[in-house]
Amino acid sequence: xxxxxxxxxxxxxxxxxxxxxxxxxxxxxxxxxxxxxxxxxxxxxxxxxxxxxxxxxxxxxxxxxxxxxxxxxxxxxxxxxxxxxxxxxxxxxxxxxxxxxxxxxxxxxxxxxxxxxxxxxxxxxxxxxxxxxxxxxxxxxxxxxxxxxxxxxxxxxxxxxxxxxxxxxxxxxxxxxxxxxxxxxxxxxxxxxxxxxxxxxxxxxxxxxxxxxxxxxxxxxxxxxxxxxxxxxxxxxxxxxxxxxxxxxxxxxxxxxxxxxxxxxxxxxxxxxxxxxxxxxxxxxxxxxxxxxxxxxxxxxxxxxxxxxxxxxxxxxxxxxxxxxxxxxxxxxxxxxxxxxxxxxxxxxxxxxxxxxxxxxxxxxxxxxxxxxxxxxxxxxxxxxxxxxxxxxxxxxxxxxxxxxxxxxxxxxxxxxxxxxx
Amino acid sequence: xxxxxxxxxxxxxxxxxxxxxxxxxxxxxxxxxxxxxxxxxxxxxxxxxxxxxxxxxxxxxxxxxxxxxxxxxxxxxxxxxxxxxxxxxxxxxxxxxxxxxxxxxxxxxxxxxxxxxxxxxxxxxxxxxxxxxxxxxxxxxxxxxxxxxxxxxxxxxxxxxxxxxxxxxxxxxxxxxxxxxxxxxxxxxxxxxxxx
Amino acid sequence: xxxxxxxxxxxxxxxxxxxxxxxxxxxxxxxxxxxxxxxxxxxxxxxxxxxxxxxxxxxxxxxxxxxxxxxxxxxxxxxxxxxxxxxxxxxxxxxxxxxxxxxxxxxxxxxxxxxxxxxxxxxxxxxxxxxxxxxxxxxxxxxxxxxxxxxxxxxxxxxxxxxxxxxxxxxxxxxxxxxxx
Numbered sequence: 001x002x003x004x005x006x007x008x009x010x011x012x013x014x015x016x017x018x019x020x021x022x023x024x025x026x027x028x029x030x031x032x033x034x035x036x037x038x039x040x041x042x043x044x045x046x047x048x049x050x051x052x053x054x055x056x057x058x059x060x061x062x063x064x065x066x067x068x069x070x071x072x073x074x075x076x077x078x079x080x081x082x083x084x085x086x087x088x089x090x091x092x093x094x095x096x097x098x099x100x101x102x103x104x105x106x107x108x109x110x111x112x113x114x115x116x117x118x119x120x121x122x123x124x125x126x127x128x129x130x131x132x133x134x135x136x137x138x139x140x141x142x143x144x145x146x147x148x149x150x151x152x153x154x155x156x157x158x159x160x161x162x163x164x165x166x167x168x169x170x171x172x173x174x175x176x177x178x179x180x181x182x183x184x185x186x187x188x189x190x191x192x193x194x195x196x197x198x199x200x201x202x203x204x205x206x207x208x209x210x211x212x213x214x215x216x217x218x219x220x221x222x223x224x225x226x227x228x229x230x231x232x233x234x235x236x237x238x239x240x241x242x243x244x245x246x247x248x249x250x251x252x253x254x255x256x257x258x259x260x261x262x263x264x265x266x267x268x269x270x271x272x273x274x275x276x277x278x279x280x281x282x283x284x285x286x287x288x289x290x291x292x293x294x295x296x297x298x299x300x301x302x303x304x305x306x307x308x309x310x311x312x313x314x315x316x317x318x319x320x321x322x323x324x325x326x327x328x329x330x331x332x333x334x335x336x337x338x339x340x341x342x343x344x345x346x347x348x349x350x351x352x353x354x355x356x357x358x359x360x361x362x363x364x365x366x367x368x369x370x371x372x373x374x375x376x377x378x379x380x381x382x383x384x385x386x387x388x389x390x391x392x393x394x395x396x397x398x399x400x401x402x403x404x405x406x407x408x409x410x411x412x413x414x415x416x417x418x419x420x421x422x
Numbered sequence: 423x424x425x426x427x428x429x430x431x432x433x434x435x436x437x438x439x440x441x442x443x444x445x446x447x448x449x450x451x452x453x454x455x456x457x458x459x460x461x462x463x464x465x466x467x468x469x470x471x472x473x474x475x476x477x478x479x480x481x482x483x484x485x486x487x488x489x490x491x492x493x494x495x496x497x498x499x500x501x502x503x504x505x506x507x508x509x510x511x512x513x514x515x516x517x518x519x520x521x522x523x524x525x526x527x528x529x530x531x532x533x534x535x536x537x538x539x540x541x542x543x544x545x546x547x548x549x550x551x552x553x554x555x556x557x558x559x560x561x562x563x564x565x566x567x568x569x570x571x572x573x574x575x576x577x578x579x580x581x582x583x584x585x586x587x588x589x590x591x592x593x594x595x596x597x598x599x600x601x602x603x604x605x606x607x608x609x610x611x612x613x614x615x616x617x618x
Numbered sequence: 619x620x621x622x623x624x625x626x627x628x629x630x631x632x633x634x635x636x637x638x639x640x641x642x643x644x645x646x647x648x649x650x651x652x653x654x655x656x657x658x659x660x661x662x663x664x665x666x667x668x669x670x671x672x673x674x675x676x677x678x679x680x681x682x683x684x685x686x687x688x689x690x691x692x693x694x695x696x697x698x699x700x701x702x703x704x705x706x707x708x709x710x711x712x713x714x715x716x717x718x719x720x721x722x723x724x725x726x727x728x729x730x731x732x733x734x735x736x737x738x739x740x741x742x743x744x745x746x747x748x749x750x751x752x753x754x755x756x757x758x759x760x761x762x763x764x765x766x767x768x769x770x771x772x773x774x775x776x777x778x779x780x781x782x783x784x785x786x787x788x789x790x791x792x793x794x795x796x797x798x799x
Contacts, residue, residue: 015745018766019748019766019767020741020745020746020748021745021748021749021767022767041536042533042536043485043486043536043540044485044515045485045513045515049487049488049489049492050488050533069771069772070530070532070770070771070772070773070774071530071532071533071536072488072489072527072528072530072533073530073532073567073772073773074489074528074530074563074565074567074568075563075565075566075567075568075781075788075789076563077757077782078565078566078781078782078788079562079563079564079565079788082788090562091562094489094490094562097489097490097493098493100490113634114634141493141496144496145496156496156499156500157500157501160496160497160499160500160501160502161500161501161502163497163500164497164500164502167497177494177588178490178493178494178586179490179585179586240660240661240718241660241661241744241745241746242745242746243661243662243663243744243746245661245663254718256718258722261720261721261722262722353633353634354633354638354668354712355634355636356636356664356714356724356726358663358724365663365716367663367664367714369664369666369712369714371668373673379668379670379673380666380668380669382664382666384663384664384714388749388750388753389746389749391749392745392746392748392749417489418489418490421530421772422772531774532773532774560790560791563790564788564789564790564791564793565788565789565790566781566786566787566788566789566790567773567781567789568790570790570791
């Protein structure tokens with residue numbers, strides 16, 4: 001039985017050829033000498049980071065488009081080859097700096113898959129909760145900046161108000177607002193502090209009302225609808241051919257969410273819906289983001305219910321070859337001291353092999369391919385960034401679009417340049 | 423009133439005189455009084471102090487958010503940390519209209535040329551805040567592609583540490599910059615040359 | 619899933635719940651077309667190249683001592699797990715494929731090439747491979763034959779060298795400590 005619906009938004013395919021990611025100016029227009037080439041340089045007010053678009057315009061219409069990336073290349077993959085597994089967990093967070101704990105999680109999940117280590121349920125549920133809070137955080141930033149770019153400037157302040165509540169929760173649990181470095185191979189770095197449950201409950205009660213407020217501003221706003229409906233069309237077949245996942249794919253009518261299709265963490269035990277919209281335009285992607293925020297709040301509430309009953313349970317696996325021993329043991333046990341020393345200086349060793357782990361980050365399928373040589377440092381780490389694939393779809397979405405739609409389309413693809421360039 | 427042979431008319435041709443001529447016994451205006459207060463408090467000349475005060479109270483930043491620090495820079499624009507109380511919420515997209523360049527995020531070698539170009543397009547006086555560990559020194563990325571500190575290509579006034587720095591930390595950096603400006607310390611490019 | 623009928627199949631490896639099909643580079647396009655059309659792997663999720671220069675000479679041993687690890691009776695390993703087996707060639711190009719249907723079946727196609735040996739480009743099969751192949755060419759130096767736009771994407775256009783190779787230095791600056799004066 002087919003689980004995916006694939007409506008035909010337009011006939012055939014709009015993927016440009018021969019190069020699928022570059023929109024080429026047609027011959028007759030080139031000859032007419034009426035084309036203006038504009039450079040939307042790496043520094044522009046659209047806050048998606050350092051993306052450069054070289055655009056050919058015929059009046060207001062975009063007839064040629066080429067994206068240039070690489071302005072934020074930080075050499076993550078090479079740097080991680082020279083750090084131990086444990087110390088390397090700080091790096092993936094900075095790749096997709098808007099939903100940082102999802103990146104942490106995918107790397108830690110790859111390590112745990114290679115190690116074959118069992119994670120205690122408290123850690124699994126807390127990780128689910130934090131990953132969903134990250135999803136809401138990412139969607140809030142997306143909403144704020146997209147609204148800002150399209151002219152709904154006050155959306156920025158509305159969205160960031162709830163974002164501050166989420167960051168307060170992160171600070172309460174992990175000690176830092178962003179780039180929290182809370183996940184370890186085997187569980188969580190520290191126990192969940194007391195006082196977290198009522199704070200998180202307050203947030204869960206607040207969030208649906210906040211989403212109501214955002215929808216009240218934008219949902220039936222005439223300008224918003226004019227600027228986003230029917231813009232940036234991407235059919236399901238084109239989306240799959242271009243490797244799109246996440247909200248872009250779901251807005252094109254394909255019912256695909258890795259949390260349901262390939263459940264990881266505790267997603268099998270929580271009830272939530274996956275929003276799918278058929279029209280494949282910017283407005284549908286906006287609606288997918290809004291509905292996902294509501295569903296994520298539902299998941300957080302269910303995780304809270306479960307976690308409140310797990311007070312006092314272990315938060316990390318008991319395997320002393322991988323996990324640091326508790327500090328009080330270092331005073332009495334020689335073996336603990338040796339384990340601590342070996343893990344901190346040399347690092348634990350991960351068996352030889354290669355794995356690919358994929359999770360559903362707020363942008364789509366975030367994958368981590370890890371090759372281990374059996375030693376304390378990874379041999380190769382590659383992150384499959386959903387934003388990288390999303391930017392490849394820019395040329396297809398921009399087929400007969402106007403300059404004013406370009407920002408809306410690039411914004412709706414929800415890319416973060418940190419993960420595109422790595 | 424009178425035709426003056428093709429020259430443009432001056433005020434006196436209209437019979438107007440400046441207020442000092444009209445009212446010779448007039449005391450100092452409110453603005454002059456405020457400047458006098460400033461002069462008695464600080465040690466600069468009146469005009470320099472006035473100029474420094476004006477520069478501080480509306481130092482408009484340029485939108486130069488690169489990576490994670492940009493998200494915290496956006497947080498200080500948001501209502502909790504509210505940079506608008508310093509007059510700085512107007513982030514200018516054009517560097518020609520900006521006074522302050524907050525380099526927030528890691529700078530790849532590919533991005534170094536656009537960064538320098540934007541710095542050059544800013545008009546004097548201009549200040550630079552290197553926000554975060556990556557802008558100050560390359561951060562945790564000591565490799566082939568990350569510029570080890572933007573002070574290699576631009577002159578930096580304030581370094582704000584953190585990864586990413588809290589919005590309060592960036593605010594402290596901005597306030598210290600304001601204090602420097604009001605104390606009369608010239609911008610970094612006059613002190614250090616183009617780059618250190 | 620009858621993955622034995624993939625054209626050009628050299629070997630099938632199963633590990634950690636994942637299937638890896640090692641395919642002859644000369645028949646890569648046939649294999650990929652077969653996988654997309656017959657087996658239904660309609661999405662290319664990831665394309666990764668790995669440089670195994672210096673692999674067998676590392677002498678690094680495996681996982682010391684957990685339930686799945688240690689065998690103190692295995693000779694010449696000092697109780698440590700097996701040393702990594704040498705790899706057939708220097709570079710492995712991995713294609714991670716996903717089928718958008720119930721069960722989310724995934725498969726990894728792996729081809730082995732030497733330095734400079736070209737790999738056929740799969741842009742005609744999955745258009746998303748465009749940027750992935752450019753990135754691997756840019757960072758690892760693997761030439762993809764038949765790619766319409768084989769230029770650098772991440773590094774500067776005039777960059778020399780391929781940064782992610784094992785013989786390319788990590789770069790950066792040596793760190794000076796203030797107490798070392």
